Structures are given as C-alpha cells and as structure tokens.
Amino acid sequence: MIGQREALHLFGCEVFDPAGHRVGIVGQLFLDEDTEQPAWITVQTGLFGTNESFVPLDGAAFDGDTLTVSVLKDTVRGAPHVALDDGDLLREQEHALYLYYGLEYGVTPVEPAPDVPAARDEPAELPAEYVEAVRLKLRRWVAAT
Secondary structure, eight states, X not given: OOOHHHHTTTTTOEEEOXXXXXXXXXXXXXXXXXXXXXXXXXXXXXXXXXXEEEEEOTTOEEOSSXXXXXXXXXXXXXXXXXXXXXXXXXXXHHHHHHHHHTOOOSOOOSSOOTTOOSOOSSOOOOOHHHHHHHSOOEEEEOOXX
C-alpha cells in the first residue's frame, strides 16, 4: 500500500505496468476521503502526455523512482475518459471507473439499509442518502511546493 509519505514523491514519476511496459507519467493524485490514503492517480499518456487516464493504486508498488501499477497498459488506455477541469470527481464518473477496473465501489455497511428487506430475489433500490453515506469518495490532492 502506498501511503501519504510515498505519495509526495509520485508526481512526475514514470509508471509501468506489470509486464514492464511504460504507461506514462503520474499527473495527479486522488485520495480516499475517508482514509486520507492515496487511492488513484492519473497517468499522462499519448504522444506529448496530452491524455490523462485514471489508474487505481490497489496493488501498486513504488520503489522511489518508478511506480508499477497492477493493470496493463492497454487497460489504462481503454479507461473511461473523465474531464479533470472541475476538481473532484462526480459520483457517476467515480462509479464508472470502479466498474471498469473491476473494483468494489463503496463500503459494506454494518447494518442493513433502512426500510429495505434483507432477503430478496432481485436487487433492492436503496435510498439515495444511504448510498451517499456508504460510498467511497475520491478527492484530488494538490501538493504545494
């Protein structure tokens, strides 16, 4: 797991996939709002680094100079495009990224949702405020130099 101390050194470092292929350069860092731990990065890809793709930090390894992520280069390039002009991600954008990379979205609540029967054959529609309370939220982290 990459902590906040290592995260300060991620900006601008080269990113490689598990096969050793260069993916790009770290552009931005996003923290999990609940744990304050680094959760996602953006990787600048393309000829002049003009494209940015989100990459999860789950399973990533940082050796001080390079970051090796747990997803392949082609997977990163096929990730959903997310405009980064507006700051933090919208819930729909965040959810799309988690689905694309096959990661669990949100946290498992300790108690069942209010007014939702525990056992049903079809998925229950949860109240929006409940979903908002148990989901993960990514927040952009800007390092001041």
